[in-house]
Amino acid sequence: MNQPEQSSILYGRKITVECPATVANLVCGFDILGMALKDPQDLIEMSVSDQPGIRISHADGYDLPTDPAQNVAGAALLDLMQGVEESVGFDLTITKLIKPGSGLGSSAASSAGAVVAANQLLGNRFSQKDLVRFAMAGEKVASGVKHADNIAPCIMGGITLIRSIFPLDIIQLSAPPMYVTVVHPQIEVRTSDARQILRKEVLLKDAIRQWGNIAGLVAGFLQKDYDLIGRSLEDVIIEPVRSILIPGFDEVKKASREAGALGGGISGSGPSIFMLSREAATAQNISVIMKDVYDSLGIDSKIYVTTLNNEGATIRNLT
Incomplete structure (x- = not known):
């Protein structure tokens, strides 16, 4: 610059x-x-x-x-x-x-x-x-x-x-218009702690799959291809380890995808979880799902429905 x-x-x-x-x-x-x-x-x-x-x-x-x-x-x-x-x-x-x-x-x-x-x-x-x-x-x-x-x-x-x-x-x-639904369960995950539990080495087959997802996600954004964005929102290296620190993660992710989310996962090091949607109505429905999951677990949560x-x-x- x-x-x-x-x-x-x-x-x-x-x-x-x-x-x-x-x-x-x-x-x-x-x-x-x-x-x-x-x-x-x-x-x-x-x-x-x-x-x-x-x-x-x-x-x-x-x-x-x-x-x-x-x-x-x-x-x-x-x-x-x-x-x-x-x-x-x-x-x-x-x-x-x-x-x-x-x-x-x-x-x-x-x-x-x-x-x-x-x-x-x-x-x-x-x-x-x-x-x-x-x-x-x-x-x-x-x-x-x-x-x-x-x-x-x-x-x-x-x-x-x-x-x-x-x-x-x-x-x-550049990216197509998207809605973002975020749930912040009122627990704390320190970034330094979330880094310490990560594996120092990964299998080559996992690295190859991850590289494909990163390339696919970037291409999906640039081509405004929602389906490609959704297929590429997969993490086989970090999420399987960090998600154990976040109660309700698997339930939120599964239910959100079933409700029409493109996909999503852990925001940063957590505990917040984000989901991307093509439509505002889908994003709002996902916010209800997120709240229901954490209400059922007895964990207070803060929900945001927003955009880029x-x-x-x-x-x-x-x-």
Whole structure:
């Protein structure tokens, strides 16, 4: 990407950025595919000053760290500030509507939203690829790994393919209109824990099947082929291991497919489960199915029926 033209720093101005939830992996694309959602979204309010440092406050009940080095947004800003010659500081307030540990890219929303807001206040001096790279520092704080499958769609919108991390190579994919139904059972699966249980080696036959599914899913998106998308939403490597951490997973998946879903699976590391549908009515029916499964298990759940967010993190206002 070409470097945007640099302009003056907006001292004394306040910006509010909406930071979308994301679904990472998209079943078969572990660490390389991600999708931004219209709902839910976090909010970040930020101002820039000539007083150095990063000052973080929270307007929610999650009691997240305010030390910049221990906060995902702070870590992302620290990485960004290494590329800023001027002596500047940031004051930000984070309102999290994406619950931490939900598997819906909560840490990515904070990391990405922070660098998008900072870049605007700094006169848009960084490219989208730069912002993804900065925000990945926040993901390392959250999970111990610099992955971009949540960060890239959160910043760029839509569906993204991470061809490579080092060097960073991101491809934005077009896709047909789809509805997304998400259930977040009110349990927590830590990303770091969900990574630790994964197998370090896979059988060649499983790898070949997985490669076929990833290629088929990308082709299905580009060709707007709903049937191919549905056939390709299969994971033979990650899901069989991670799904044991999510009660009700098999019931939700089976019943959703029978109700007409294209397919779906674990959102990120879980415990949220997502299903893609071609029609709004199907997505609504699946939301009822999801709620019924978790009601029967005695587990509280939060349901979202939404669509793809093709804009990514966006500026709500600048005052």
